[in-house]
Amino acid sequence: MPTIKVLPAQRDIDVKDGKILRDALMEAGFDIKSTCGGCASCAHCVVVISEGEDNISETSFEEKQILGNVFHLTKERLSCQTKVLGDISVDISAHL
DSSP, X not given: OOEEEEETXXXXXXXXXXXXXXXXXXXXXXXXXXXXXXSSSSOTTEEEEEEOGGGBOOOOHHHHHHHOSOHHHHOEEEGGGOEEOSOEEEEOGGGO
């Protein structure tokens, strides 16, 4: 079972393999901004993957349309399009 370390809260949450990151964060009580409800159209749910970039799903076509193909530089992902496949650290500072 993967663990998500949520920064800056310094809180760990355990999730099922393949869980959508936004859903996992919201179920754990974190308020993740979104106006599209997880449909990859608003870009408000952006988070930064601090560690474990090999433990998340590939960037979807819809996500690339919004954020571009610069993850290797920014480490930003749409949490509504990111599946957790292993242990990660995620910075949700933009949502606090």
